[in-house]
Amino acid sequence: xxxxxxxxxxxxxxxxxxxxxxxxxxxxxxxxxxxxxxxxxxxxxxxxxxxxxxxxxxxxxxxxxxxxxxxxxxxxxxxxxxxxxxxxxxxxxxxxxxxxxxxxxxxxxxxxxxxxxxxxxxxxxxxxxxxxxxxxxxxxxxxxxxxxxxxxxxxxxxxxxxxxxxxxxxxxxxxxxxxxxxxxxxxxxxxxxxxxxxxxxxxxxxxxxxxxxxxxxxxxxxxxxxxxxxxxxxxxxxxxxxxxxxxxxxxxxxxxxxxxxxxxxxxxxxxxxxxxxxxxxxxxxxxxxxxxxxxxxxxx
Numbered sequence: 001x002x003x004x005x006x007x008x009x010x011x012x013x014x015x016x017x018x019x020x021x022x023x024x025x026x027x028x029x030x031x032x033x034x035x036x037x038x039x040x041x042x043x044x045x046x047x048x049x050x051x052x053x054x055x056x057x058x059x060x061x062x063x064x065x066x067x068x069x070x071x072x073x074x075x076x077x078x079x080x081x082x083x084x085x086x087x088x089x090x091x092x093x094x095x096x097x098x099x100x101x102x103x104x105x106x107x108x109x110x111x112x113x114x115x116x117x118x119x120x121x122x123x124x125x126x127x128x129x130x131x132x133x134x135x136x137x138x139x140x141x142x143x144x145x146x147x148x149x150x151x152x153x154x155x156x157x158x159x160x161x162x163x164x165x166x167x168x169x170x171x172x173x174x175x176x177x178x179x180x181x182x183x184x185x186x187x188x189x190x191x192x193x194x195x196x197x198x199x200x201x202x203x204x205x206x207x208x209x210x211x212x213x214x215x216x217x218x219x220x221x222x223x224x225x226x227x228x229x230x231x232x233x234x235x236x237x238x239x240x241x242x243x244x245x246x247x248x249x250x251x252x253x254x255x256x257x258x259x260x261x262x263x264x265x266x267x268x269x270x271x272x273x274x275x276x277x278x279x280x281x282x283x284x285x286x287x288x289x290x291x292x293x294x295x296x297x298x299x300x
Contacts, residue, residue, distance in 0.1 A: 003027045005066040007099065008073030010036035012175045013115060016208045017070055018042055020216060039174050052095030065108035068219055072115045074143065085139030092143035111161050111219050118168045118270055120145040126269035130228045130276055137265040155226035163218050163225060168232035168272050171292065172208030173299035184246045185300055188253025195259030199240025204232035204271035207292035210285040217281045224280055230272035233285045249293055
């Protein structure tokens with residue numbers, strides 16, 4: 001039985017990774033700071049609750065060899081620079097270092113998947129490809145890029161079997177309410193009036209099942225080690241059109257588009273070129289935006 005460690009296994013992306021791994025018969029361990037919410041608990045998974053910054057405690061609790069490790073941690077908060085932002089950078093990078101100190105001593109590891117973010121690119125010209133120079137603008141983006149660069153350094157110096165996935169907008173059922181789609185669905189279903197920006201941002205929304213499919217396709221080949229892959233749907237939509245589409249599918253709701261100012265760091269064109277993932281991973285997204293939105297709305 002193949003063994004899989006999912007860092008951040010109680011989060012939205014981690015939950016779907018574990019769900020797919022269960023179907024494939026993996027022995028699964030999850031590490032996270034908090035227990036899984038009821039809606040994201042899965043039977044047969046070993047849930048370890050530990051702070052990655054506590055190396056002594058972490059070393060005690062990770063006592064098995066793993067064939068595969070997927071780091072889906074840190075998907076949630078996006079604080080500003082300052083105390084919380086500094087803490088986020090520290091927890092991402094030092095937490096990763098602590099995990100690697102333990103894993104690198106064990107020779108069994110076949111693949112380490114790092115879930116990165118489109119935020120690493122900063123305000124890049126779209127469609128963004130993997131060769132784009134990164135100019136991160138937020139603590140979250142800086143934290144992710146630190147991790148990416150260190151893992152690629154390990155690949156260059158030690159042939160550490162890492163692959164980096166840079167995700168764009170991911171959506172699907174069981175996502176937390178601090179994301180745009182749950183916010184829209186909740187407000188529309190309650191037929192509320194609510195404020196949004198002018199919605200001129202162009203974004204790419206990829207269904208979580210397509211994202212997870214790409215991750216698992218990458219596990220079994222050495223040819224893609226040391227590579228970065230953009231993961232998205234390959235199609236962009238303005239946030240204004242996205243809001244109106246959700247409202248139409250729900251059948252009610254009263255968004256006031258233009259009622260909020262854009263955030264200072266907002267990237268007005270944030271969508272990827274996904275040719276590399278299609279070619280090298282033999283992967284392509286299968287769930288259309290309409291189908292994915294209908295599935296997500298139905299889950300409420």
